[in-house]
Amino acid sequence: MQWRREDLHVAVRDPAAASMNFLNEVAARFPDAVSLAAGRPYDGFYVADDIERYLQVFRDHLAGAGLSASAVDRTLLQYGRTNSIIGDLIARTLAVDEGIEVPAEAVMVTAGCQEAMIIALRGLCVGPEDVVLAVEPCYVGFTGAARILGIDVVPVPEADDGLDADAVLRVAREVRESGRRPRALYVVPNFANPSGVSMPTAVRRRLLEVAAEAELLILEDDPYGLFGLDDEPRPTLKALDREQSVIYLGSFAKSVFPGARVGFLVADQVVVDAAGRSSVLADELSTVKSMLTVNTSPIAQAVVGGVLVESEYSLRVANRSKTEFYRRNMRALLAALEQEFGDDPRISWNTPSGGFFAVVSVAFSADEAMVEVSARDYGVLWTPMGFFYGAGGGERAIRLSCSALEPPRIEEGVRRLGKFVRDRVS
Ligand SMILES: Cc1ncc(COP(=O)(O)O)c(C=O)c1O
Structure with missing residues (x-):
C-alpha cells in the first residue's frame, strides 16, 4: 500500500x-x-570510559543511602518511578549553582530537554484556542515540539536586550482579542539559540512582572547558562520567581553529554482540583510522561546522577x-x-x-x-x-x-x- x-x-x-x-x-x-x-x-x-565510574559513584551513593545491593540493581534496571530517580540530586545542584530552591518532587527527569518541552506544552494547552508565545527567532526544537502537538506558536520579536516587555503584553492582548488563550511564553534568557542574545537582570525582573500581569507562565529554557564569557551572575528567571510563574526547562546535553539524553523540568506550581485537593504540577504532568516514555532510562539517569554526586552538586565547578x-x-x-x-x-x-x-x-x-x-x-x-x-x-x-x-x-x-x-x- x-x-x-x-x-x-x-x-x-x-x-x-x-x-x-x-x-x-x-x-x-x-x-x-x-x-x-x-x-x-x-x-x-567525551570519554566513554568515564561512564563506568559515574555509574559506580551513583551506585555507591544509593548504597550509602541505605539501599541493599538488590535494591540498587532494581533502581537501575527495573521500571522506575515515572518522574525520576535523581530529582533530589538535581534539586540540590540547582540550589548550589543557581540559587533555585525547589523540592525534589517539583523535578521531573525527561529524555532530554526536548521531552520536557513536549510534556509542558501538552499539560498546559488544553483546547484549540490555547496557544504559546515564543521569542522569535526561536529554537526549532520548541516550535517543532508545538507542531507535533498541533499547538500554535505566536511570535514575540526579540530585542537587543532579549525582550521588550511591552511587546509581550501587546502580543498577549492581541491573542486574547482574537478569541484565543495565551498559556505560556517560551524564552532562553542566557545566550539564546540561535541569536546569542541574553537578558540583563532588570529585563528578567520586568518580564516576571509582565508575565504575572498577562497571566502567562514562563517556560525558561537554559541549556547554555554555564557558558558565560565572564563570571557575572546571571540569575535565572526561576531563581527570581516568587509567584511560581516559571517552569524551568533543563538540559544536561552541554553540561554532561548529549548522548545521555537526560534533561528535566522544574514545575513547582500548585494545582488544585474541584474537591480542593492540591498537588504539585510536576506530579500532575507525570501522567503525560508515563504515556510518552514511561520513565527516563534509569541507567542514563544513574550516569548523570554519578556526575552530580562526583561534582559535589556543582555543574558550574565540574x-x-x-x-x-x-x-x-x-x-x-x-x-x-x-x-x-x-x-x-x-x-x-x-x-x-x-x-x-x-x-x-x-x-x-x-x-x-x-x-x-x-x-x-x-x-x-x-x-x-x-x-x-x-x-x-x-x-x-x-x-x-x-x-x-x-x-x-x-x-x-x-x-x-x-x-x-x-x-x-x-
Ligand atoms: C535552546 C535549546 N534548548 C534545548 C536544547 C536541547 O536539549 P536536549 O538535548 O536536552 O534535548 C537545545 C540544543 O541545541 C537548545 O539549543
Whole structure:
C-alpha cells in the first residue's frame, strides 16, 4: 500500500527538520568545508570510559543511602518511578549553582530537554484556542515540539536586550482579542539559540512582572547558562520567581553529554482540583510522561546522577574546563569577525556575552541556495537565520556556531566566510 506524504501529519514534514537535514546533507557532500553551522558540543570532552565510574559513584551513593545491593540493581534496571530517580540530586545542584530552591518532587527527569518541552506544552494547552508565545527567532526544537502537538506558536520579536516587555503584553492582548488563550511564553534568557542574545537582570525582573500581569507562565529554557564569557551572575528567571510563574526547562546535553539524553523540568506550581485537593504540577504532568516514555532510562539517569554526586552538586565547578574552552572559542569567533569585517560598514554582527552562537547581518539574502554556494565554492557552512522564523524574517542574517571546533578552524572558517560575503556584496 502506498501513502501520500501529504496525508501524514504536518509534523512529518516539519520545515525546520527539513532545513537541518539539508544542512547535514550539504555538510556530507562537502566534507572539507568548515562547519560554522554545527551547534553541537565539542567532541573532545567525551570519554566513554568515564561512564563506568559515574555509574559506580551513583551506585555507591544509593548504597550509602541505605539501599541493599538488590535494591540498587532494581533502581537501575527495573521500571522506575515515572518522574525520576535523581530529582533530589538535581534539586540540590540547582540550589548550589543557581540559587533555585525547589523540592525534589517539583523535578521531573525527561529524555532530554526536548521531552520536557513536549510534556509542558501538552499539560498546559488544553483546547484549540490555547496557544504559546515564543521569542522569535526561536529554537526549532520548541516550535517543532508545538507542531507535533498541533499547538500554535505566536511570535514575540526579540530585542537587543532579549525582550521588550511591552511587546509581550501587546502580543498577549492581541491573542486574547482574537478569541484565543495565551498559556505560556517560551524564552532562553542566557545566550539564546540561535541569536546569542541574553537578558540583563532588570529585563528578567520586568518580564516576571509582565508575565504575572498577562497571566502567562514562563517556560525558561537554559541549556547554555554555564557558558558565560565572564563570571557575572546571571540569575535565572526561576531563581527570581516568587509567584511560581516559571517552569524551568533543563538540559544536561552541554553540561554532561548529549548522548545521555537526560534533561528535566522544574514545575513547582500548585494545582488544585474541584474537591480542593492540591498537588504539585510536576506530579500532575507525570501522567503525560508515563504515556510518552514511561520513565527516563534509569541507567542514563544513574550516569548523570554519578556526575552530580562526583561534582559535589556543582555543574558550574565540574564544567570549568568546558566553560574555558567555549569562552576561548567565542572570543576567537568575535575577534575573527572583527579582523574580517571590522572596516566593512555593510556587515555587522552581535557580540554575545557567552554561549555557542552569534549572528552576522549581511547585505544579501542568505538562503539555502547560498549555503550551497558557500560550501561548494568557499568551503564554509553556516545556518540561515530564516530557519528560526515561522513566517518570514531573518533573511539577511546568518547564525555562526563556535562550539564544535577549535579556534584555528573557527578563524579559517571566518576567513572563508569573509571571501564569500564580500563576493556577494561587491
Ligand atoms: C535552546 C535549546 N534548548 C534545548 C536544547 C536541547 O536539549 P536536549 O538535548 O536536552 O534535548 C537545545 C540544543 O541545541 C537548545 O539549543
